[in-house]
Amino acid sequence: MATQTKILTQHIDVPGIDTLAVYRQHGGYAAVEKALKTMSPDAVVEEVKKSGLRGRGGAGFPTGMKWSFIDRKSGNPRYLVCNADESEPGTFKDRYLMTRSPHSLIEGMIVSSFALEAHLSYIYIRGEMLATMRILEKAIVEAYAAGLLGKNILGSGYDLDLFVAPGGGAYICGEETALIESLEGKRGNPRNKPPFPAVKGLWQNPTVVNNVETIAATPWIINNGGEAYAAIGVGRSTGTKLISACGHINKPGVYEIELGVPVEEFIYSDQYCGGIWKGKKLKAVVAGGSSVPILPAQLITKTAAGENRLMTYESLAEGGFASGTMLGSGGFIVMDEDTCIVRNTHSFARFYHHESCGQCSPCREGTGWMEKVLHRIETGQGRMHDIDLLVDVAKKIEGNTICPLGDAAAWPVASAIRHFRDEFIWHIEHPQEATQPGAVYRGEAAIA
Amino acid sequence: MSAYSFSTEKVSEHAHFSDALLEKARVAIAKYPEGKQKSAVLEILHDVQNEFGWVSVTAMDRVAELLSIQPIEVYEVASFYTMFNLEPTGKYVLEVCRTGPCQLRGAEELITYLEHKTGAHHGHPSPDGRFTVKPVECLAACGMAPCLQVRLKQLDGDYKYYENLDEPTVDRLIAEEWI
Ligand SMILES: Cc1cc2nc3c(=O)[nH]c(=O)nc-3n(C[C@H](O)[C@H](O)[C@H](O)COP(=O)(O)O)c2cc1C
Ligand code: SF4
Ligand code: FES
Numbered sequence: 001m002a003t004q005t006k007i008l009t010q011h012i013d014v015p016g017i018d019t020l021a022v023y024r025q026h027g028g029y030a031a032v033e034k035a036l037k038t039m040s041p042d043a044v045v046e047e048v049k050k051s052g053l054r055g056r057g058g059a060g061f062p063t064g065m066k067w068s069f070i071d072r073k074s075g076n077p078r079y080l081v082c083n084a085d086e087s088e089p090g091t092f093k094d095r096y097l098m099t100r101s102p103h104s105l106i107e108g109m110i111v112s113s114f115a116l117e118a119h120l121s122y123i124y125i126r127g128e129m130l131a132t133m134r135i136l137e138k139a140i141v142e143a144y145a146a147g148l149l150g151k152n153i154l155g156s157g158y159d160l161d162l163f164v165a166p167g168g169g170a171y172i173c174g175e176e177t178a179l180i181e182s183l184e185g186k187r188g189n190p191r192n193k194p195p196f197p198a199v200k201g202l203w204q205n206p207t208v209v210n211n212v213e214t215i216a217a218t219p220w221i222i223n224n225g226g227e228a229y230a231a232i233g234v235g236r237s238t239g240t241k242l243i244s245a246c247g248h249i250n251k252p253g254v255y256e257i258e259l260g261v262p263v264e265e266f267i268y269s270d271q272y273c274g275g276i277w278k279g280k281k282l283k284a285v286v287a288g289g290s291s292v293p294i295l296p297a298q299l300i301t302k303t304a305a306g307e308n309r310l311m312t313y314e315s316l317a318e319g320g321f322a323s324g325t326m327l328g329s330g331g332f333i334v335m336d337e338d339t340c341i342v343r344n345t346h347s348f349a350r351f352y353h354h355e356s357c358g359q360c361s362p363c364r365e366g367t368g369w370m371e372k373v374l375h376r377i378e379t380g381q382g383r384m385h386d387i388d389l390l391v392d393v394a395k396k397i398e399g400n401t402i403c404p405l406g407d408a409a410a411w412p413v414a415s416a417i418r419h420f421r422d423e424f425i426w427h428i429e430h431p432q433e434a435t436q437p438g439a440v441y442r443g444e445a446a447i448a
Numbered sequence: 449m450s451a452y453s454f455s456t457e458k459v460s461e462h463a464h465f466s467d468a469l470l471e472k473a474r475v476a477i478a479k480y481p482e483g484k485q486k487s488a489v490l491e492i493l494h495d496v497q498n499e500f501g502w503v504s505v506t507a508m509d510r511v512a513e514l515l516s517i518q519p520i521e522v523y524e525v526a527s528f529y530t531m532f533n534l535e536p537t538g539k540y541v542l543e544v545c546r547t548g549p550c551q552l553r554g555a556e557e558l559i560t561y562l563e564h565k566t567g568a569h570h571g572h573p574s575p576d577g578r579f580t581v582k583p584v585e586c587l588a589a590c591g592m593a594p595c596l597q598v599r600l601k602q603l604d605g606d607y608k609y610y611e612n613l614d615e616p617t618v619d620r621l622i623a624e625e626w627i
Contacts, residue, residue: 087588089586092588168493169529186524
């Protein structure tokens with residue numbers, strides 16, 4: 001097995017890496033020196049474009065391109081906001097990175113803010129991570145004291161102020177326009193787009209919102225060059241990605257992989273998940289956080305065409321929604337043969353209903369309806385037409401809402417029925433058996 | 449979207465903010481440009497909850513005053529975000545993750561066990577006033593499931609995560625740490 005390049009986690013186990021001194025001993029802040037003293041903001045953007053880095057928050061949008069959309073003509077102040085809201089079920093990589101190595105994010109914020117010519121930037125962190133916020137704030141104080149933040153950073157003439165702002169418990173604030181509303185001190189109701197944040201974002205000024213992991217990758221790109229980053233990975237999936245693996249595996253945790261590792265290797269190799277726990281068999285995987293379609297075991301390791309699936313944006317999406325899924329946030333949720341798919345789908349539906357901001361009726365009503373129907377099926381009161389009813393409700397939410405939470409709520413339900421319809425039917429036909437504690441359908445999962 | 453209980457009772461001792469709380473509010477407000485002080489509302493609400501244990505209407509009115517905004521602008525924010533408790537709670541609020549990945553590794557059983565051990569059912573404080581068990585959504589600790597977080601006075605009001613929980617650990621925490 002080839003050793004994998006580590007970009008984000010190379011020094012994460014070094015004792016004291018959360019302090020400026022130790023972080024610097026391991027090459028920390030070299031990218032700030034290089035970018036601010038020897039490069040123009042445009043040159044930094046170019047390097048990130050060359051790297052092929054794509055947003056690690058879930059959508060995978062090319063970062064350099066996003067940066068080039070920011071309005072530099074209006075003369076209004078520009079802001080960089082780091083999305084540290086990490087609330088997508090199955091995702092726990094940003095908390096890990098920020099808590100263990102806060103300076104990785106701060107260095108990235110300086111380099112990225114410089115590229116955008118922003119002089120005021122924020123890290124918006126979910127309220128549940130107040131302890132991590134203290135760690136970041138301590139590191140920020142150190143950075144100010146060392147002249148890495150504030151006025152005239154390292155004598156370069158560039159000024160930047162950086163603050164951390166907490167949320168208050170709301171998944172929807174991970175959506176970038178809801179995040180901006182929240183940062184303005186309001187309820188997290190997503191905005192209609194356009195205008196996009198790059199034109200009118202925080203306080204109606206040009207704003208870029210990027211995920212923690214995206215921003216933390218930029219110092220390496222500046223130090224080593226965009227081409228070196230692009231040389232890692234496969235095709236348009238360049239560089240490394242943090243995958244947070246959880247569920248029924250032997251070794252849950254955060255793994256930094258070079259994009260392109262075969263899914264099968266990721267699940268079974270001791271270097272990563274270490275196989276399914278208790279010697280059981282794999283039943284299903286949700287590969288990129290709860291919002292992406294679930295896939296049964298046969299389709300997660302191989303595509304419908306029989307090719308090996310790789311941990312890349314493209315390979316996981318192979319087959320579209322009929323037989324594929326998405327890399328998403330990298331929240332890799334593994335389910336063993338004893339998992340009840342109806343129960344799991346109900347749990348996700350309850351989550352989206354709870355987290356819907358309530359602005360659009362298809363999402364507000366539809367998520368509640370799906371939760372109710374799934375609860376009915378799970379508790380043995382389902383009716384056969386409930387299955388098509390769920391498909392219908394999901395279809396009516398999808399694409400008809402202000403923000404993508406509606407889609408994110410629809411996909412898990414639609415895909416569970418697509419791939420595990422037999423199991424839903426069994427629940428409805430055998431209410432007594434299905435509601436016994438620990439009851440699980442053992443038949444063959446139907447594959448569309 | 450969910451409805452949370454909201455106490456409208458005035459609580460006279462929440463009208464006065466300590467110097468430490470006012471200083472925290474000042475620091476929070478200073479993070480934002482002139483005229484954008486409203487942005488500090490969430491951080492200040494966390495500090496208020498830390499000071500008084502929950503967020504009363506009286507305290508929210510005082511926050512509105514500090515930020516020069518209307519009281520309704522504070523109420524609508526406080527009621528949107530699930531971390532703010534808008535009525536009195538037990539001394540320790542156990543925010544237990546109930547979402548899918550944690551459910552796969554025993555979250556529901558943990559919630560039942562916690563309710564049973566503490567006597568705090570359905571979000572209400574336990575009869576001895578020590579606990580509230582509050583099921584919450586994914587805490588970004590799914591690999592260390594099941595898990596919960598608690599705000600601890602011992603940590604100056606910071607939240608502490610407890611991960612990979614099992615029944616003996618919960619027993620020990622109840623006996624020794626959450627007292
Ligand atoms: C409902 C919803 C929740 C989201 N949650 C997060 C999140 O917790 N963290 C994150 O980085 N992006 C999240 N996103 C994606 C953001 O809207 C945005 O695309 C991302 O922060 C952009 O950063 P990136 O380009 O670096 O990925 C969410 C999107 C939606 C629709
Ligand atoms: S889709 Fe749902 S979460 Fe998004 S704006 Fe509409 S109601 Fe709110
Ligand atoms: S599902 Fe419980 S922490 Fe993520």
